[in-house]
Amino acid sequence: MAEWIARQLPALVVLVPFTAAPLAYLLGTGFGRQIALISALLSQPLAILLAVTVVREGELRYEVGGWGGPLGIDLVVDGFTAVMVLVTTVVGLFVTVYALGYFGNRERYRFFWPLWLFLWGSLHALFLSGDIFNLYVCLELVSMSAVALVGLTLRREALVAAMRYMLAAILGSLFYLLGVALIYGAFGSVDMQTLREVVRSDTTGQAALALMTVGLVLKTALFPLHFWLPPAHSNAPSPVSAVLSALVVKGSFYILVRLWVDVAEPMAFPGVSTVLGVLGSTAIIWGSIQAFRQQRLKMLVAYSTVAQIGYLFLLFPLVTGGGQAAADAWMGGIFHAVSHALAKSAMFLAAGTVLARFGHDRIDGLGGLSRRAPVTAMAFGLAGVTMMGLPPSGGFVAKWQMIRASIESGEWWWAAVVVTGGLLAAAYVFRVVGPFFGREVDDLDDADLNAGPSPWTMESAALVLAIGALVLGIVGQPLLDLIMVSAPALVAGVTP
Amino acid sequence: MSQTDLYTLVGSALFVIGLYALMTRPHLLHKVLALNISSSGVFFVLVGIARRVGGPVPDPLPHAMVLTGIVVTVSSTAFALALAKRIYTETGTAALDAADVDVGESLGG
Amino acid sequence: MGKVTAKSPIAVRVAALAICAGVGALLARAVLAIPETEPGLAPLVDANLAVSGVKNAVTAVLLNFRGYDTLLEIAVLVLATIGVLSLSVTQTGTWDPIAAQADPVLSALARFLAPVMILVSGYLLWAGEHAPGGAFQAGSVLGAAGVLLALSGYARPIWVSRFALRAAISVGFVVFLATAIGEMLAGGLLLEYPADLAKTLMLVVETWLTVSIGAILISLFIASASPAEELRRRSGGGE
Numbered sequence: 001m002a003e004w005i006a007r008q009l010p011a012l013v014v015l016v017p018f019t020a021a022p023l024a025y026l027l028g029t030g031f032g033r034q035i036a037l038i039s040a041l042l043s044q045p046l047a048i049l050l051a052v053t054v055v056r057e058g059e060l061r062y063e064v065g066g067w068g069g070p071l072g073i074d075l076v077v078d079g080f081t082a083v084m085v086l087v088t089t090v091v092g093l094f095v096t097v098y099a100l101g102y103f104g105n106r107e108r109y110r111f112f113w114p115l116w117l118f119l120w121g122s123l124h125a126l127f128l129s130g131d132i133f134n135l136y137v138c139l140e141l142v143s144m145s146a147v148a149l150v151g152l153t154l155r156r157e158a159l160v161a162a163m164r165y166m167l168a169a170i171l172g173s174l175f176y177l178l179g180v181a182l183i184y185g186a187f188g189s190v191d192m193q194t195l196r197e198v199v200r201s202d203t204t205g206q207a208a209l210a211l212m213t214v215g216l217v218l219k220t221a222l223f224p225l226h227f228w229l230p231p232a233h234s235n236a237p238s239p240v241s242a243v244l245s246a247l248v249v250k251g252s253f254y255i256l257v258r259l260w261v262d263v264a265e266p267m268a269f270p271g272v273s274t275v276l277g278v279l280g281s282t283a284i285i286w287g288s289i290q291a292f293r294q295q296r297l298k299m300l301v302a303y304s305t306v307a308q309i310g311y312l313f314l315l316f317p318l319v320t321g322g323g324q325a326a327a328d329a330w331m332g333g334i335f336h337a338v339s340h341a342l343a344k345s346a347m348f349l350a351a352g353t354v355l356a357r358f359g360h361d362r363i364d365g366l367g368g369l370s371r372r373a374p375v376t377a378m379a380f381g382l383a384g385v386t387m388m389g390l391p392p393s394g395g396f397v398a399k400w401q402m403i404r405a406s407i408e409s410g411e412w413w414w415a416a417v418v419v420t421g422g423l424l425a426a427a428y429v430f431r432v433v434g435p436f437f438g439r440e441v442d443d444l445d446d447a448d449l450n451a452g453p454s455p456w457t458m459e460s461a462a463l464v465l466a467i468g469a470l471v472l473g474i475v476g477q478p479l480l481d482l483i484m485v486s487a488p489a490l491v492a493g494v495t496p
Numbered sequence: 497m498s499q500t501d502l503y504t505l506v507g508s509a510l511f512v513i514g515l516y517a518l519m520t521r522p523h524l525l526h527k528v529l530a531l532n533i534s535s536s537g538v539f540f541v542l543v544g545i546a547r548r549v550g551g552p553v554p555d556p557l558p559h560a561m562v563l564t565g566i567v568v569t570v571s572s573t574a575f576a577l578a579l580a581k582r583i584y585t586e587t588g589t590a591a592l593d594a595a596d597v598d599v600g601e602s603l604g605g
Numbered sequence: 606m607g608k609v610t611a612k613s614p615i616a617v618r619v620a621a622l623a624i625c626a627g628v629g630a631l632l633a634r635a636v637l638a639i640p641e642t643e644p645g646l647a648p649l650v651d652a653n654l655a656v657s658g659v660k661n662a663v664t665a666v667l668l669n670f671r672g673y674d675t676l677l678e679i680a681v682l683v684l685a686t687i688g689v690l691s692l693s694v695t696q697t698g699t700w701d702p703i704a705a706q707a708d709p710v711l712s713a714l715a716r717f718l719a720p721v722m723i724l725v726s727g728y729l730l731w732a733g734e735h736a737p738g739g740a741f742q743a744g745s746v747l748g749a750a751g752v753l754l755a756l757s758g759y760a761r762p763i764w765v766s767r768f769a770l771r772a773a774i775s776v777g778f779v780v781f782l783a784t785a786i787g788e789m790l791a792g793g794l795l796l797e798y799p800a801d802l803a804k805t806l807m808l809v810v811e812t813w814l815t816v817s818i819g820a821i822l823i824s825l826f827i828a829s830a831s832p833a834e835e836l837r838r839r840s841g842g843g844e
Contacts, residue, residue: 148688207635504636571685
């Protein structure tokens, strides 16, 4: 049995949520909840085992159908994959627990469970896929389940936000698919491992990479293509907002990193990675300022995501030079993706508790929240510490790595952006958290609809994720080691 | 001009035409159709690539990709249409921005 | 109820034109530079066709070599259907045949065509093994037959039970998954068909996929049709 699990591990990681999804739909509401919880619990040991195996044995390769690339499709697991699967699984579990309380047994939301399980499985499939065409199918699965989840409440704003998101997501996928077509035309394969050997920097190859980059940047909502994100992430039901900001935007980012740093590295040219870095910097500054100006809590958190996505893109200019700087940038970028996932899901879940309990999320009406909902206020505050990048949080470690990378590469201006972004984050976090622990305002009446305290599971799910983001900084070394397992040649030159 | 060139150029043109319509047409139905035209363009490019070497039998891989792509497109189109329709049911218009709606005009849309 | 304007402001159109010109130029250059000597994977597919279990190269790629793509693609279909149902007013896909007027010509046509279409569907399913065809083509024809029946007022008895509808929508994906997991339990890898059973297993999967794809297409049609009916009823029109 143990041997079988070890052999089938990469497939099982994908199959568990994908088997649960149709069953949750087939068996209906009551069972849907239980199936989701079982799937979430089963995924935990599998994700941990995957990480442990990768650390012990290095890269794992699973040949679906027994053919092997380039004829068949391979599932590939390296450190980067294992980290992303692990964070998806952890955030997924707490979102599931939260959602059990949030949606309750309400028949209206019965579609949440199969859609959420499809999204979960699609994310795993995306992280494991070693084939660029298969990734197109994964991208579509992720987008469509995410869009359907955004529109779940059937409120006007949510439906319009979902539509905007859908159009952007399909267009992004088409750009990506066009790039895949050109790559197959020019190099005769869609298998990443094969492509790594054969890609050349010619007209078709560069155009393919450009098209795929535009599509993925649109799907990741990098400034100035972020227009669809704030309405979608703020109008979705809160457990969905958490998953979208924490995990879904990282899916397309993950493919972008795979392409640029790993597979299509010979086609990349430094000018474009600088452009990505500049856009990322603009996103950090502009997104933070927008976050500060919002009147509603969930809109503030959504614009904070626009800003935090910016940090991810500093990875591109910082890895191009190779050496220690590249290794530090690689670790910093991916570590940031992880710590942001934990902190941002905590923030959205906390905001959701506020919304469910008090019926509004107007920031100026939330003063004194800490007395009425201490756990939720605490969760939001702790997540804010990671957002600002204060020690000992995960955000601090990530930013520290990025600053080191920029000094090592001699491009100190990226470090300046990182520091400025931290200060701006402090401004928008304190704008909310300050009043939370201050004087109570009159607006904190429990809403008539959902009077009474929220289930403790909801409040504590947010708190556990926020503490996780904070503690990540202390126990970060094993995670940094995991990130470096079988890392791409460009960044693996120097060990941490 | 080879068969591949013809198909891939037509495909590129279709992709761009769809892209233009997506950006300039406010009506949601037009936007969904625009994306459909763009995806047909991508499929044309793939079909063209399948014939790039010549010979009696085309390369089966791009054909399989097109078939998979068509199913994905059918699915996303169905979903996008259902979404557009629901937006129309809820708001009475089929546009993303209120600015794109001529309030003065009589029934329709 | 406002009418949506037909065109965007001139500034938007000029910007869009500039973007499209740029993308178009990039694309044209790129596709003309595709080398006409790159054989792709065709030789590799040919070399393995004999052991794939089917004779048609495209079917072999779809079901065997890249069967994982197809598995995920069925997931996309089921997912989209759940999404559409979540947006429909009735949320069940059950058909209220308000529009299905008993038109004698339509109903005679449906009675004549539906059995033929089901037969054609079966043929396409079987033909997929050696010629263009397969579950998607077969399912599409089956779905079309269902839409025809729905339009002519015959569909109601099909969807008497909500569970039956859910089962029909998901059975293809579930059987596909079960086969894949079965292969893993039998000592193979995910979607690794044992050579002697490949043909049989693929036919079983394809058959259930045909049923599901047909049911999905009918549901998509019926579920998206209902909000308009609802709207018409609410505003007092129709009937």
